[in-house]
Amino acid sequence: MKGLRLFVILTLLGAPLVVGLLFTYEIIKVDWISMMENQPSYRPMEDPLPVPEDSVPYMAAYVKYVGVPENPVPADEVSLQRGKVLYDIHCAVCHGPQGQGDGVMADYGLQPANLVTSALDDRGMFVFISNGTPNMPPMRESLTIRDRWDVINYIRSLQAQAGQ
Ligand code: HEC
Incomplete structure (x- = not known):
């Protein structure tokens, strides 16, 4: 009798936990209504949204499966000035x-x-x-994406100056 009582109590206490776990690990998947759904995001295996025109990738360096983007930062005066400052420091x-x-x-x-x-x-x-090299520290934490493109633009201007 005692054993049965314990069993019933444990089952009653444990059932919500088990049900909770089923939802947590998405064994039972319910499309809960949430405001997060009402946004133009994309799900895994869907094509990413088109990038707005003239936008400069700032924090995302690599687009998975696409690789490094072309240099999106025009080598204008601002970029070269930023590039020089950063180059001289780093x-x-x-x-x-x-x-x-x-x-x-x-x-x-x-x-x-x-x-x-x-x-x-x-x-x-x-x-x-x-990523750095064996003898050069990786700069991805010191320089933002934009910073790195600015430095590259500046290096190009050094090359131009040297007649390359
Ligand atoms: C601690 C010294 C050090 C610093 C700081 C450093 N580099 Fe380097 N870099 C090297 C060395 C050394 C190499 C040659 C590869 C090697 O020996 O690992 C190299 C290689 C490179 C290369 C490859 C060139 C090629 O044609 O193979 C690039 C590009 C480069 N560095 C750019 C930069 C830029 C831009 C910065 C600043 C943001 C920078 N490095 C900061 C030491 C450094």
């Missing part, structure tokens, strides 16, 4: 003030690449800057 110590690979750190046995003669395109540079 890159010049190794790559040198003019990008020739002759920064201060070159005196300590490091061999920073000469960015002026680099054959990388914008997308390639973006990956290098974001």
